[in-house]
Amino acid sequence: MRRVTVAALAVALATGVVPTGATAAQGVPGSAVREVMFVGNNWEGSATVVDARTYRPLRTIDTIPDRGARMTEILTQPDKLAFYLAIRAGVGEGNAQYTDDMFTTHDGRLLAVSRPSFADVVGIDLATGAIRWRFPMEGYRADHMGVSPDGERLLVSDSTANKVHELDIRTGAELREFASGDTPHENNYTADGERIFHASIGTVYTPTDQPAFDTTKGQRVFQIVRNSDMGIESRWDMGKELAEAGHPNMSSAVRPMAVAPDERYVYLQVSFFHGFVEFDTQALDADPSATYDGEPSVGAVRRVVPLPDRTNGLPREQYVLDSAHHGLAMNGAGTTLCAAGTMSDYAAIVDRTTLRHEIVDVGAKPYWSTNGPTGEQCWVSVSGEDEVVVIDYATAEPVATVPVGNHPQRVREGVVARDVLRSWGR
Template sequence: MISRTSIAAILLAGSALGAFAGQAPARLSDPDIPVSHSDRVYAAEQFSNTVSVSDPVDNKLLGVIKLGDPQPGNLSPLYKGQVLVHGMGFSPDHKTLAVVSIGSNSVTFVDTETNAVKHTTYVGRSPHEAFYTPDGQEVWVTVRGEDYVSVIDANTFEEKTRIKVPAGPGMQIFSPDGKYGYICSSFNPETVVVTVADHQIVGHVKQASPFCPNIAASPDGKQVWFTLKDIGKTQVFNAQPPFDLITTIDTGPITNHVNLVNNKNGSFAYVTVGGLNQVKVFKTDTFEQVATIPVGNLPHGVWPSGDGTRVYVGLENADAFAAIDTLTNKVIANIPIGQAPQAVAYVPNAVTTGDGKENLVPLGTAGQATLLKLGSKKQPGETSVSLFDQGLTQVLQASVTGLDPKKPYVLAFSDKPDGSGPLEGLSNFMTNPAGSAIVNAVGPIRQIVEADHKSDRRYLVVAASVDGKPGEVLQVQHD
């Protein structure tokens, strides 16, 4: 006969070793893990090349893991750090982060107890996301700049094989039982389903557009949700054969990431809509939208706590986390973090010994950015602009919305607040089918738009493109 003490020990061990706690990407039957000081919330930060580490109890940044330098240091031919830290996954035992850097073609494996880098594996051109199989034996990395998924041995950190898929794989996630891997594409309108055991494609799902950046599988093993950034839609398909499409939802311009939450109110999908600065919440049984949550500039990554009571959202153009209470669907905290957070991961029981602050450094210049707004006179908040400080220069990122779809435009400088007079082109861009775009540029832009002398100051505007040159001004800078 097993004693009560033995039963308690078995349950405790199961809780510590179990996949993730009844929340995505685990099984619905797994126990919830209440929010505690052992949990950590991570964000991969693209322009500071850092990973921020936060405590969800206090909603406080503990520090950042520095994986690389900002510009111009990372332009050196002798540079050894990571560039464009972007994607993120975590192991079933909660002890390892897999962090993808697009610009340096790498996957960095980080110990969650000590925040130390355990190994860096280099893969093909422009990897995007990485995630562990539910058994913890493999790490699948979507190599978006090519046409395969790199399969890495989780014990040796060496690539063991490649799974050929449609060119531009965007992200992969797994069924909670570990049978299937679901791989969407960022360059082709096709998601494929692959058996984890033998790496064979066994299913195909037609995407409504070619650009899928993110995908999530429901803990009950019934649904897979994926986002379409270019057309502002989210699609849902059956997680089991024949993998048929269930529904398509109009979510809004620059639809970024999706994740799934189970709480006492039911099962819900949380979708970040960058162009609207909102998170939209949908019931997973009826697909009814039940909440719209204003969160801040350009929401991107999203991940639930181990008990489903919270969702953490990375705000790409605000350098912050928004913490959402999922029972009220209200923002309860904002946490300053590094520059341009992309993927987000909430890891229950990430730290089981010590304070978990080893090898962390202060935010420092990684937290410095200038925020601007552009828009027409009637709608002044249509476009958000962040100037991420890189020393004497800044990386400009504009989340442009409110324009006509599939047309050329120019982000430009004007010497007049209303955009009148001569314009100097800064960056040409084409809007997507939803009339939005993410626009980047580099230069001493803050010094220009905040010049002390009016005669030296310039103002950012969005203008129509006429033969590649600025034409009619459509959006102007609002201080």
């Protein structure tokens, strides 16, 4: 499939941007911010800022300006050094993990970044590059985050403490927390901010990957959390739900997810599976004896959607962190899904109703997929190529390939204040 170069698109497209409803709804004037995409270069310790409309890289942000201080701290504390080395040897595939997840404040002046190997979250001033605040994890690794619709609260998964912290995004002060299973992972707010869809993935770095050893992976749960009191409203073991639906020996570890606009149906990737699961959070449980917190349980698997396995029989022990697929997004209209086929080097554009799919070859190890600001394009990080590929949902065609830094993983929509851009020479 033909790819359009960034340079050609930059000439063809206007640089002025009108913000989408998410930004405008918070009262930020359209002329005050510019829509961008932040690409976290995990092994490099940086974030590439890309214009969301022209696909032109604007700047590279150093996400570890305090590296010297952090390494001194790690090298002088044996427990922290042990985990730093373990992350580099295992989860990081021989590399430190410096940049994981990122979200901006709605005024486009601060970028919050989770840093796995440094076990913290920092708030970086976009104008100066200085760290405004730092929040250390209780455990030894930080992971995925989530931001509230009003842009004020930040969730961060504390990988080894089995909990999720809620922070004030402007100050880094901890507000609240909620419990998770082993290795908390994804966090997604509902549109009204009243609930949080969360999942834990268990010990994906162990070699015990065959179904017979599944229990060694720890407690893996998919749960809905009430924002009002951080209480767990519903909780499921997805492996058991899949078995009840006639799909035994599938993993309980829920990876990336995409929540439908009605917030009833959730699309879930699970460890080792090439495809995704459609889960109805409001259906009656297939097991009439099932309960949660003393009440009849709801939630049922509706469809299990296989996608091509192009690994040519590669043993699952060689899958990167148990991820056959890692990255799932849904277009703004709620009609089409975009799945990153991590071990098969493609992105799949899937019709949500018919499940027909188109395969887009993107290169080695696509590691994340997310929407651009219009909801009409899917941005896929291709970690093995140090690129991001932008795909049009309607045509399943790539529209741009953007060079970024070393091992891009998380990609997030954000904004940068216009005066900050001017200070960058943009």
